[in-house]
Amino acid sequence: MNAGDTGWILVSTALVMLMTPGVALFYGGMVRKKSVISTLMMNFAMLGVVGLLWVFYAYSLSFGPDIGGLIGDLKYAFLNSVTGDPSGTYATTVPHLAFMMFQGMFAIITVALITGAVVERIKFGALMIFAVAWLTLIYTPVAHWVWGADGWLLKFGALDFAGGIVVHINAGLSALALVLVLGARRGFKHEPMEPSSIPMVMIGAALLWFGWFGFNAGSALSSGSLASSAFVATNSAGAAAATTWMLLAWNQRRPTLLGIATGAVAGLAAVTPGAGFIPPIYGVVIGAVVAVVCYYAMIAKMKLGIDDSLDVMAVHGVGGILGVLAVGIFASTTINAAGANGLLFGGGFTLLGKQLVGTLAVGAFAFGGTWVIAKVIDATIGLRVKEMEEVVGLDLSQHGERAYGGIR
């Protein structure tokens, strides 16, 4: 047990917790006024529902003793055997409870990320059922494959430092599948859908950026040099992507706050899988490249006419894929001996190939699995609100609340 490591993981856990309300504000500012409460609610509710299921059984399915490389068993259900002593398997210098809760915050934000694709038309009850099913059937196996002791992708050698595969590719591809079942918002492409509050988007992005230090540097699971390296890589990628996006928008017309906030999030998402494997200066390269790629991914999405409303696929999916593949290029064992050398540091194409396998396997599983879950929910209770409820807005129709005051 190490006091410094324990302190850092507890702080990191709290930092990552703040990312979920950060996502809520990031998303809430981008939707129309009539959908602000519902968008915030979709995210904040995950702190409750996923937070609860995590300690009931989801942690155990993700990190419990391995079954065939595919899933954990129920040894840790209801925190059985999860104590103040280190687990002996994960984060061996911090209490098992701290590691469990740190991982729980990742599960919460991953489910919350998906909601950005389906805002303004999904039934709240259906979304909650989706969250339970998705956490159980998609998140826990993927987390186990990539991070669980003896998970097949971990043993195979695919690297994911802080969740490029588990969080961003998983959420992005799942969001895309859910949108394809749910369909576009009424008036999509015809009505102007003006963001309710761009300042709120910036507050959300800032909270995400702040929380991301816990997300990535916390994933070192210790408070030493690796955490510092991941911290610097993270900030450098966020800064490079924010600046690049600002320049892209400036070139098109004017530098927008919505754009720079989006760029920052894309950069942070892309550096996540590599934060603790790459020399931190390469965070700049990843950030700059991902900003350009995500920018054009959004333009392509608009042309395809898919209403992934707040670009979960274009930011997290595409950003995550790019970041996971970048690990195969920029990873160096001088930074993290537990990693491997990428293309740039003499590792050849081996690591890049493994990263590609991880991307394809999880991408296909997340997309296919989510599509099935969404179809089942749609065929039973229905995914979508009634037409009139959508026109009135989900704030009033789903929650009986409105974000901004009445006549006085």
Place this chain on the structure above:
Amino acid sequence: MKKIEAVIREERLDAVKKALETHGVHGMTVTEVSGRGQQKGISLQWRVGEYRVDFLPKLKLEIVCHDDDCDVVVESIMKAAKTGRIGDGKVFVMPVEAAYRIRTGETGESVV
């Protein structure tokens, strides 16, 4: 009696108010409205690309005055609200059939 409805730029309210005060016109009702004229709104930027905002925020002034004062009120508003750029607004004049003061119950010209 006439009712003057003027749709003006938000930033011209102070100037219009002062201009009307110099002619002794103090009473008015101001409402935040949104609308569009010939230019059909403006375009703003989304994360990538643009979207059109059809209805722009404006202020609507409602002033009821005596027939004799109508021209000078309209003229003051026209002068003070003008910037010369598209979107300066419009002024409408209409007849008023009756007027009542709620507090005293009086009616007619003296209410204005």
